[in-house]
């Protein structure tokens with residue numbers, strides 16, 4: 197059953213088109229993450245789903261009900277904001293119950309619902325406090341509680357964790373994942389943190405300049421990116437992009453540091469290799485890249501090694517216990533099917549079948 | 552008040568300021584207190600000590616009581632109208648519409664005018680022979696014959712209040728507008744999707760951000776209104792039949808027109824006391840709201 201459906205959503209501010217035709221189908225219980233750089237229109241899309249602004253054109257339907265023109269409060273959608281957006285002079289309990297209070301739900305029902313939501317989010321001991329007396333993490337829990345208590349068909353989150361410090365962000369991320377699994381709710385979640393996207397999403401929509409560049413599971417987005425943009429957006433350290441030359445030997449990478457014999461692209465391409473696809477042990481069928489160690493950064497569990505190849509560099513994530521000295525020669529091996537090829541001009545990923 | 556970190560050095564550094572304050576505020580105040588206990592006159596005798604006589608006479612005099620109530624009427628009405636009007640105008644100017652920036656700039660104008668100019672302007676408007684108000688009201692048929700707005704006890708005070716509101720509501724509107732712009736967009740959005748109507752949004756979303764700055768405006772305006780002198784002096788001189796005579800005008804008349812400096816001083820000190828009480832009361836309210844709005 198399809199829950200949320202977006203058809204050809206466009207939004208213009210004056211002459212500037214911010215969203216350029218968004219199409220999306222969301223199944224019930226899905227966790228969709230909208231991922232993209234700042235200014236690509238994520239919040240704009242979210243505010244149109246919530247009804248706080250109207251699309252210039254296009255249809256929004258939720259459970260077969262057309263939502264265009266429906267007041268936000270009648271949409272069965274709850275939103276959680278980056279800034280928490282709690283009412284500063286109301287107690288936590290009233291903050292959580294505010295939506296019910298405004299809908300005229302009677303006091304005892306309301307109190308029961310508030311307590312229930314507060315327990316799920318472990319803020320039931322804070323109900324009498326004011327938002328100003330809470331920590332950032334607690335405030336975000338209250339904000340989520342305010343959404344939860346309304347039992348909406350759809351949850352919208354706009355970068356809910358980006359105001360939290362690193363440790364708390366990690367904690368709340370797992371908490372959100374747990375909540376989603378426990379309650380089975382449908383979520384649209386905006387972030388520009390790719391780790392958040394990878395860990396939380398059942399599907400990711402990578403947005404760029406008002407369009408969805410690719411929609412897929414985290415695994416698809418990471419391993420089979422539709423374009424160089426998506427490939428570069430995902431992964432840390434970022435994917436290595438290397439220029440190529442077509443010669444009679446095959447496709448040369450990095451001024452001849454390696455040759456891909458089987459690849460015969462028709463148009464100019466660049467190749468992308470994820471840092472973790474580069475190994476130091478030879479294996480059958482491996483492509484070899486020979487260079488010298490340029491820079492070593494130990495992160496703890498692994499070391500990020502920059503290797504100079506002729507006139508360029510690649511980054512490899514290698515085991516931390518591998519002894520490496522600056523300037524030493526090193527051979528890196530990569531499986532051919534882990535080399536992605538992108539059209540040098542359009543950036544689209546191309547399959548370069550051998551002739 | 553003094554924190555435990557107030558070191559002798561800090562006190563020493565503040566000494567010059569303290570000395571200046573004593574010279575320009577402390578000494579005149581002490582001298583006024585001394586004067587208020589004498590029967591000194593503007594010209595001639597420096598006065599004999601007569602104790603609290605001036606005070607008892609002043610407080611029980613009909614002049615003082617009528618001036619006190621005139622001042623109260625003026626302050627309460629003008630400040631309340633200014634607050635309500637200021638907030639309404641601020642809410643309006645906080646909406647998005649064409650020409651908003653121009654209107655915001657224009658709104659400041661009355662407040663930027665010197666009181667003297669404003670008072671003269673309104674005296675012209677109220678002029679019984681060629682004033683704009685008479686012309687307007689007769690032309691739209693609301694008035695049969697020209698009236699002397701400032702010359703009749705029934706309308707003089709109202710006319711003054713209107714003039715004061717016109718000049719001072721922009722200040723309140725400006726303060727309220729600044730406060731409105733501090734209301735986070737997300738909280739407004741959250742309240743809308745929570746289903747709060749316009750009144751509930753004002754009450755729960757906007758009010759918490761408005762109340763502190765509004766309190767400041769209230770304190771400022773009340774104290775100003777209570778001291779009102781120039782506006783009334785130019786428009787009515789306290790008349791007709793002393794119906795618009797404020798406390799400040801009474802002090803002036805007592806000390807300079809009737810040359811009774813001693814009793815004028817006692818009157819001035821009574822006003823100072825009333826204003827101090829007002830200021831302290833407001834400070835306490837403000838402190839409470841500051842604690843709440845956090």
Ligand SMILES: Nc1ncnc2c1ncn2[C@@H]1O[C@H](COP(=O)(O)OP(=O)(O)OP(=O)(O)O)[C@@H](O)[C@H]1O
Nearest residue numbers: 209214232233234235236237238239240241387388
């Ligand atoms: N009310 C508005 N008027 C004019 N332009 C707007 C308005 N709201 C958003 N925009 C523009 O639309 C574009 C997309 O904004 P949006 O807030 O959706 O980006 P975003 O993807 O959420 O970015 P971020 O990650 O920084 O939150 C931006 O270029 C922004 O300037």
Ligand SMILES: [Mg+2]
Nearest residue numbers: 238239240354
């Ligand atoms: Mg945003």
